[in-house]
Amino acid sequence: MTIHKQHSLSDPVTVLHGVGIRLQEKLERIGINIIEDLLFHLPYRYIDRTVLTPIGTLRFGYNAYIQGEIELTQVRYGKRRTLLCRISDSTGTIALRFFFFSKAQEKGLQRGLSIRCYGQVRRGSNSLEMIHPEYHVLRDVQDDGLEKKLTAVYPITEGLQQTRMRKLNEQALITLNNDKKNMAELLPEKLLAKKKLPTLIDALNYVHRPPPNADTQSLTEGTHPAQQRLAFEELLAQQLSLLELRNELRTEHSPAFNVSTKFVPEYLKSLPFTLTNAQVQAHKTIASDLNKTVAMLRLMQGDVGSGKTVVAALAALQAIEAGYQVAIMAPTELLASQHYNNFLSWLEPLGINVVFLTGKLKQSIRDSVEAQLKKQMPVIVIGTHVLFQDSTRFAKLGLIVIDEQHRFGVHQRLALLEKGKQHDKYPHQLIMTATPIPRTLTMTAYADLDHTVIDELPPNRKAINTSVISNNRREDIIERIKYITAKGRQVYWVCTLIEESETLQCETAIETADKLTERLTLIKVGLIHGRMKANEKESVMQDFKKNKIGLLVATTVIEVGVDVPNASLMIIDNAERFGLSQLHQLRGRIGRGEIKSDCVLMYQSPLGDLAKQRLEIMRTSSDGFLIAEKDLLLRGPGEVLGTRQAGMPEMRVANLIRDAHLLPEIQNTAKKLLINHPDKVKLLIYRWLGKSLSYSNV
Ligand code: ADP
Ligand code: MG
Numbered sequence: 001m002t003i004h005k006q007h008s009l010s011d012p013v014t015v016l017h018g019v020g021i022r023l024q025e026k027l028e029r030i031g032i033n034i035i036e037d038l039l040f041h042l043p044y045r046y047i048d049r050t051v052l053t054p055i056g057t058l059r060f061g062y063n064a065y066i067q068g069e070i071e072l073t074q075v076r077y078g079k080r081r082t083l084l085c086r087i088s089d090s091t092g093t094i095a096l097r098f099f100f101f102s103k104a105q106e107k108g109l110q111r112g113l114s115i116r117c118y119g120q121v122r123r124g125s126n127s128l129e130m131i132h133p134e135y136h137v138l139r140d141v142q143d144d145g146l147e148k149k150l151t152a153v154y155p156i157t158e159g160l161q162q163t164r165m166r167k168l169n170e171q172a173l174i175t176l177n178n179d180k181k182n183m184a185e186l187l188p189e190k191l192l193a194k195k196k197l198p199t200l201i202d203a204l205n206y207v208h209r210p211p212p213n214a215d216t217q218s219l220t221e222g223t224h225p226a227q228q229r230l231a232f233e234e235l236l237a238q239q240l241s242l243l244e245l246r247n248e249l250r251t252e253h254s255p256a257f258n259v260s261t262k263f264v265p266e267y268l269k270s271l272p273f274t275l276t277n278a279q280v281q282a283h284k285t286i287a288s289d290l291n292k293t294v295a296m297l298r299l300m301q302g303d304v305g306s307g308k309t310v311v312a313a314l315a316a317l318q319a320i321e322a323g324y325q326v327a328i329m330a331p332t333e334l335l336a337s338q339h340y341n342n343f344l345s346w347l348e349p350l351g352i353n354v355v356f357l358t359g360k361l362k363q364s365i366r367d368s369v370e371a372q373l374k375k376q377m378p379v380i381v382i383g384t385h386v387l388f389q390d391s392t393r394f395a396k397l398g399l400i401v402i403d404e405q406h407r408f409g410v411h412q413r414l415a416l417l418e419k420g421k422q423h424d425k426y427p428h429q430l431i432m433t434a435t436p437i438p439r440t441l442t443m444t445a446y447a448d449l450d451h452t453v454i455d456e457l458p459p460n461r462k463a464i465n466t467s468v469i470s471n472n473r474r475e476d477i478i479e480r481i482k483y484i485t486a487k488g489r490q491v492y493w494v495c496t497l498i499e500e501s502e503t504l505q506c507e508t509a510i511e512t513a514d515k516l517t518e519r520l521t522l523i524k525v526g527l528i529h530g531r532m533k534a535n536e537k538e539s540v541m542q543d544f545k546k547n548k549i550g551l552l553v554a555t556t557v558i559e560v561g562v563d564v565p566n567a568s569l570m571i572i573d574n575a576e577r578f579g580l581s582q583l584h585q586l587r588g589r590i591g592r593g594e595i596k597s598d599c600v601l602m603y604q605s606p607l608g609d610l611a612k613q614r615l616e617i618m619r620t621s622s623d624g625f626l627i628a629e630k631d632l633l634l635r636g637p638g639e640v641l642g643t644r645q646a647g648m649p650e651m652r653v654a655n656l657i658r659d660a661h662l663l664p665e666i667q668n669t670a671k672k673l674l675i676n677h678p679d680k681v682k683l684l685i686y687r688w689l690g691k692s693l694s695y696s697n698v
Helices: 021-029 035-039 103-108 162-178 189-195 200-208 216-221 225-251 263-270 277-290 308-321 333-350 363-373 410-420 439-445 471-486 502-519 534-545 580-587 609-620 624-634 660-676 678-688
Strands: 045-047 063-076 082-089 092-098 114-120 128-131 134-137 151-153 297-302 325-329 354-357 380-383 397-403 428-433 450-454 464-470 490-495 525-528 551-554 567-573 597-603
Touching (some): 035 162, 151 162, 277 428, 277 450, 297 308, 325 333, 333 380, 397 410, 464 609, 471 490, 471 567
Parallel strands (some): 297 428, 354 380, 397 428, 567 597
Antiparallel strands (some): 045 151, 063 082, 114 134
């Protein structure tokens, strides 16, 4: 055991054993600068390596730790080279599949050896499989070598290993327990007692290193009191920061833009349709907000296809006419470029300068765009998060539009406001989301925002007919695709998130595309997934738009915003594994034109009761708000669902759906703290959100 020097929580991570400049840089990338930051870098899940699961009892979809003897290892050459390794114990057999492997790895997996693996159990073509499991070959089969505790899994970044993170965290915990006085308890004692919650220090120790007798189930679900306590504090900090920000903004000034008399009327005249009443209302509200010297901070919610972009364009025109710059930010390159093309075709004829800025652009192009923004010239810039990176400076930013808010965390939103601030004036901010956010959540998670809802779809929309079909009717569906595409229409085939790993999701999509290409010889099958380069995605999307691709196999990268009106059929594979709101978003990709559209929710049978109910809601409703409310209700604990949620800002421990029951108490506590303990308020915000933000002017 090494003797650790006594460090303090506020020391830079470089004082820790094993942290050199390279590691420090990596840590900095994920917001870890001082030792205390390591403690608030919380595990996002746990691996249970305390028990082995007999292979014969494995259930697909679940993660498991297994042990077996290697029966066969071979490289398969097909379209893709794969390494296949079959292992078995006395109860059953499972295949391990690797798409990327070395010669040494292949040699190491010799027949007869015993091996332990951890991974997600999937249904393969002939048997159960694990794809790219973590594994090690056992030297000594007698030694049980099982972990005594749950293993924490941390969010990491490229080039940073879990084991490294765990070791650093170990040192941080030692520091914490030697330097307790510097980890202030900020929650009222009464509250902790009433809610039976542990202190901060106990909670931190617990979640990083759950003891051997820990309640595995509740830890995995995130409902353990230690996690709930941290979630409470995190949500509280967030609530406080939003309230503070709102207060601050009320006292700050923003540039007021006159109601547009030139560009807005011209643009409206150029559109091939008239605005819906809901669009007119939203536009009026926003126009009057922009006309005030108080910063607008408005969330515009509207179902997919309700026409939010047009309303945003109207807001942009008002700012431009007043001589200001507008930044429009989208969550993905694809969506940004789609917006860019729309805005270009709409607004260039009006003589407005529209530019595009993403990280994937050539440096020289980027430089020239950035140079334009530094001039006091009205311009609309559309891009991804690079818009608020350090190198980008705006000379006269008057309005920020954020599309699909849920991909941006709350603190990114705040950082953006800070960034746009000039001469003590904040730009106005309009946030658009298609994800209906249940009212209970808007009250708290978006407490700093005013709300506008576009509750009406353009009149030309045809209802989408949704059906729920078992996976063993795949053949029928393939026939249907042939029929539809023969008529010149197009089809989406969406491979949903089988598990959290994006790589696996891409693998599934690649496999599916291969199979469908074999079956559908008369049409071109395209493929789009998150691992592709932005320009590749862009060109596939363009081909799909131009109807050069008849069937597009996609991962959920198409979830937001993509607009191809000729696509009239969507098949969602493994639909039961998906959140309802996300399904709703996906479904919104069709029914965008004059053609009647169909959505097929395909499930792996057998389907559980809860899953049945959920899919039934999708079949019978097209109301995004209703779907969101039901989704919230039906997400019983224990139901296997992706942990990522649409519509929710990113948080370290809290989960707005799971922890919704804490919200009333959090609102209460926030109010009390603001009145009685402004000092604690600052500390809380700083602890959870504030490190990258400047609150110097608060
Ligand atoms: P979303 O709210 O999902 O962002 P968009 O703004 O992308 O929706 O609009 C979806 C489609 O509907 C676009 O092709 C857009 O041009 C069209 N659209 C918008 N408003 C109307 C309207 N009032 N009448 C007819 N079509 C409209
Ligand atoms: Mg949109």
